[in-house]
Amino acid sequence: MSVQKVSLVSLGCPKNLVDAEVMLGHLPKDRFEIITDEAQADIIVVNTCSFIQDAKDESIDTILEVADYKKNGKCKMLVVSGCLPQRYQEELAAELPEVDLFMGTSEAARIVELLDARAGQSGQLQAISHPDYIYDHDTPRAQSSPFYTTYVKIADGCSNHCSYCIIPQLRGTLRSRPVDSVVKEVGALVARGVKEINLIAQDITAYGADRHDGATIEGLLKELVKIEGLSWIRLLYAYPDGISDELIELMATQEKICNYLDLPLQHIDDHILGLMNRRVDEAAIRALVARMRSRIPDLVMRTSFIVGFPGETDIQFAKLLSFVKEGHFDRVGVFRYSREDGTSAATMPQQITEPVKRSRHNALMKAQAQVSLDKNKAMIGRRIAVLVEGVSEESELLLQGRSTGQAPDIDGIVLITSGQTEVGQIIELDITDASEYDLIGEMVEQ
Numbered sequence: 001m002s003v004q005k006v007s008l009v010s011l012g013c014p015k016n017l018v019d020a021e022v023m024l025g026h027l028p029k030d031r032f033e034i035i036t037d038e039a040q041a042d043i044i045v046v047n048t049c050s051f052i053q054d055a056k057d058e059s060i061d062t063i064l065e066v067a068d069y070k071k072n073g074k075c076k077m078l079v080v081s082g083c084l085p086q087r088y089q090e091e092l093a094a095e096l097p098e099v100d101l102f103m104g105t106s107e108a109a110r111i112v113e114l115l116d117a118r119a120g121q122s123g124q125l126q127a128i129s130h131p132d133y134i135y136d137h138d139t140p141r142a143q144s145s146p147f148y149t150t151y152v153k154i155a156d157g158c159s160n161h162c163s164y165c166i167i168p169q170l171r172g173t174l175r176s177r178p179v180d181s182v183v184k185e186v187g188a189l190v191a192r193g194v195k196e197i198n199l200i201a202q203d204i205t206a207y208g209a210d211r212h213d214g215a216t217i218e219g220l221l222k223e224l225v226k227i228e229g230l231s232w233i234r235l236l237y238a239y240p241d242g243i244s245d246e247l248i249e250l251m252a253t254q255e256k257i258c259n260y261l262d263l264p265l266q267h268i269d270d271h272i273l274g275l276m277n278r279r280v281d282e283a284a285i286r287a288l289v290a291r292m293r294s295r296i297p298d299l300v301m302r303t304s305f306i307v308g309f310p311g312e313t314d315i316q317f318a319k320l321l322s323f324v325k326e327g328h329f330d331r332v333g334v335f336r337y338s339r340e341d342g343t344s345a346a347t348m349p350q351q352i353t354e355p356v357k358r359s360r361h362n363a364l365m366k367a368q369a370q371v372s373l374d375k376n377k378a379m380i381g382r383r384i385a386v387l388v389e390g391v392s393e394e395s396e397l398l399l400q401g402r403s404t405g406q407a408p409d410i411d412g413i414v415l416i417t418s419g420q421t422e423v424g425q426i427i428e429l430d431i432t433d434a435s436e437y438d439l440i441g442e443m444v445e446q
Contacts, residue, residue: 190228384405415440
C-alpha cells in the first residue's frame with residue numbers, strides 16, 4: 001500500500017489546534033505522511049471553527065479554496081472536521097458536495113477508521129456524534145507548535161451557558177481530565193524540550209467541577225510546578241467568578257506560573273451582563289481586578305468585550321468605553337456581537353445594526369490602543385525574561401521572542417536588537433523602546 005500524503009488546515013482557537021494535533025497523531029507513519037503543501041496532498045483535512053459568523057465565513061472560504069485541489073490537483077479525499085459540521089451537518093452535506101467526509105468535534109481519535117470507511121464507499125460519509133470526547137496523556141498527538149511551547153487542554157466543553165454562546169452545543173458540557181493525566185502529559189512534553197505550557201479550556205477555573213474527586217485548577221497547578229525543567233505555565237480563558245484567593249496566591253508566589261491571565265469579561269454594565277447570563281456584576285469585576293492588582297502588581301491581564309449585544313444602549317456602551325479608558329487591561333480583544341441560531345440572545349429584541357456594532361468596535365479598539373501603548377512605554381527601562389523564538393519577521397538581522405506577559409499568537413512580541421542566542425532559550429532583556437503591541441530590548445550579557 002502506497003503512503004498517502006495528508007495536509008491539515010486548522011482554523012480557530014488553540015483548543016481546535018489540539019484536536020488537529022490529536023488527529024495527526026493517530027495517522028500511522030507507515031501509511032500516511034504529514035505535509036504542509038495542500039497542492040501535493042492526497043488527503044486534505046480542514047479543521048473548522050463556527051463560534052461566530054466571521055469564523056464560519058473563514059471556514060467555508062477555506063473549504064472552497066482547498067476543494068480546487070480535488071478538481072485541479074492530486075487530492076483524492078477532502079475531509080471537513082470540527083465545529084462547523086458538528087453544528088451544520090445537514091446543510092453542509094447539501095451545499096458542499098466536494099467534501100467526502102464530515103467529522104464532528106468528538107471524532108478526532110477515529111480519523112483512520114473513518115478515512116478507511118470512506119475509501120471503501122462512494123458518496124459522502126458523516127460521523128457526527130454527541131460531543132463527549134476528551135483526550136488523555138496516552139493519546140497520540142503530533143506537536144505542531146515550536147518545540148519549546150505547546151498547549152495542553154485540561155478540559156473540554158462548557159456548562160456556563162452564556163446567552164450568546166453556542167459552545168455547549170458544539171463541545172458538550174464540561175469534561176475535565178484527571179489531575180494525574182494532565183501532569184503526566186506535561187511531564188512528557190517537558191522531557192521532549194517544551195519550556196512553556198499554555199493551559200487551555202473553555203473555562204479553566206471550572207476545571208474539576210464535574211469530576212467529584214477533588215480536582216481543582218489550584219490543585220493541578222500545585223502538581224505542575226513540581227515538574228523539573230518546566231519554566232512557564234500560562235493560564236488562558238478564566239471565568240471571573242472562578243478566580244479564588246488561593247489561585248491569586250499561587251500566581252503571586254510560584255515563579256513558574258506566569259503573571260498573566262486571560263480573563264474574558266464581555267461587558268461592565270450590570271443589565272447587559274445579566275442579559276448575557278454572566279454570573280458577575282460591575283462591583284464584583286472591579287473588586288476582583290483590584291484584588292489581583294494588589295497582590296500581583298506586575299500582572300498582565302488580557303480580556304475580551306462584546307459590543308452591540310441586543311439592547312445595548314449608547315449610555316451602556318459609553319460606560320464600557322469609559323471602563324476601558326481607565327486602563328485596567330494590558331490587552332483587550334473586541335468582538336462585534338454575532339447573532340447565533342440556537343442561543344437565547346438570538347431571539348432577544350432590540351438587535352443592534354451592523355454599522356453601530358462596527359462604530360463601537362472601532363471606538364473601543366482605539367481607546368485600548370492608547371492604554372496598551374502607555375503600558376508598554378512604562379516597560380522601558382525594565383529588565384524582563386524573554387523566550388527566544390527565532391529570527392524576526394521584520395528583519396533577518398534581529399531576533400524576536402515573547403515575555404511572560406505575551407501569549408503565543410494573540411499578543412505582541414519582543415524585538416531583540418542586540419546579542420545572539422539559541423531558539424528556545426529564556427534570556428534577560430533590558431527594554432529600550434515600545435509600540436502599541438510590541439516591546440524592543442537589548443540582551444543582557446550573560
